Amino acid sequence: MATPSYRYVLCDLLTDQLLAVLPLTGVSFSRAISRTGSLSATLKAPAVGTSVNGVVTTPEKNRQLINAAKLLHRYAGRSALWVYRDNAVWWGGIPWTVIPRQDQRGSVEVSVTGATFDSYAHRRTLHKNIDYVQWDQNQLVASLWQTLQGFDTGGDQRGNIGVECGFFQDSIPKSTILRDRTYRMADQPRFGKLIEDLGDVIDGPEHTIDTWVDDAGNRHKTLRVQTRIGVIDPRAVFQRVANGGGRVLEWSHTADAVDGGTTFWARGDAPEGNADTEVEPILSTRYYAHDLLDDGWPLLDVSADYQGVKEVGTLNQYAQALRSTQSGAMPSSDYVVAVGNTGWSPNRLGDNVRLKLTDAWHDNTDLTVRPVAVTVTASEKGVDEKVALTFDAEA
Known part of the structure; x- marks a missing residue:
């Protein structure tokens, strides 16, 4: 099999204007459905005269590498890093942390850690009160992305990082599952947490941001939201035979089983009450994994907090989802x-x-x-x- 070629393109986060093609090494990255993926990499600028793989670093080469490292350092948190595998984009995200170090010989090594574009939603805080009444859950996710990017009335589009999220939800398929949600600015919730929490209820939506290049070479970040992402009929086959081939x-x-259990609770906020009255947080019904308990499992408790939730019915949906995904020893x-x-x-x-x-x-x-x-x-x-x-x- 031919060895794939990787290329690392750094662009401005808001405009996608090309900044540099980076000579990164030691690159590892991840992506996941409904969760943020990560990236780690290194940029090395050997000192002048240092031999690397039999090639001596010239002053010009050292200067080029140092300039690339300085650019990457300067644009931490405000740039987009695109990982190309051959001609396709396999990863896109934001370099959040860039740390240059110099050793005693004068060589500079820059460590880079980043996260996929959905991490931006975890850096943005709700800036107004929002009430969603009987909204399709898929389009609710799209609406949150539109709001955080400034497409709401009076919004600040300096937060528009170019995630294509179906303006007015026209390109987000409906799920037929309707949700009520009340979000308050005073609670200071992060958009990313709101989106993940919405997906964590029973039958909640899955989301991801696809990164791709069109025929004209333009890069895209496209939000995809579905009740279940992906196609059912397999389109790829991976085989292993007896001799290891x-x-x-x-x-x-x-x-x-560290995070698994046999009983499940969800806890929300306390209901509004009199100032002189102590009010406790609302709890869901306690749910049991009866099949596991009947099979001899002990009681193992799993609980989770959900900021801003004041309805028992919603908390019950979270608890049921915990039972569905965290029962027993999770495989x-x-x-x-x-x-x-x-x-x-x-x-x-x-x-x-x-x-x-x-x-x-x-x-x-x-x-x-x-x-x-x-x-x-x-x-x-x-x-x-x-x-x-x-x-x-x-x-």
Whole structure:
């Protein structure tokens, strides 16, 4: 299989104007459905006269690398970093932290950590009161993105980072599930938390921001919201045969009971009361994983707080979702795969894939499973690409 070529393009966050193509190394990045992905990388500027892979660093080369490092440092928090794999964008996000260091020999090394574009919503605080009454849940997510980017009445579009979110929700498909939500500026909630909380109720919406390039070379950040992201029929097949060959290179199965449980609560805010009266927060009904308890599991309690929620019915939906996703030892599976010519990319997270496995653990296993996250180690000289898919159940 041909080794993919990676390229790292730094642009202004608000205008997407090109700033630099960066010579990053040690790049690792992740994406996930309904959660923020991450990136870590290094930019190295060897001292003049230093030999790297048999090539001596010239004053001109050192100056070019130092200038690139200074640019990256200056634009931390206000730039977009696009990761190209061959001609496709596999990751896009914001470099939030950039730390240059110099060693005793004069070489400079810059560490970069970033997060996907949805992390911007976690840096923005609600700036007005909003009441949503019987809104389709998918379009409610789009409306929150429109508001934080300044497309509401009187909005400040200095917060418009270019996430295409279906202005007036015209490009966001309806879910037929209606929600009531009341958000108050005085609570100072972050938009990102509101969006994630909306998806954490039972049957709540999933979201992601697809990053892609059109035929004219223009880069896009497109919000996608669905009750379930992805297609059902598998379009990619990953196989492992008895001798270890095939597209499945490594695997691991996790059973994690640290955050799992058998009883579930959700806690909201206290209802409004008299100033002289002590008012306790509202609690949901207590829900049980009866099938696990009947099977011999002990009582293990899981609870979560939801700021701004004052309706028992909404808290019950959160508690039911906790029971659905955190019962017992939560299973997950990671598979390191060779993508090759399968056509798979991170924009296809949520699309079912087919796994055909024959090895010491799997006996002629043929499964259709759904990847919900991916972690990639980018290829470079001396380093092979590593693509690890995470599935939402043991496979």
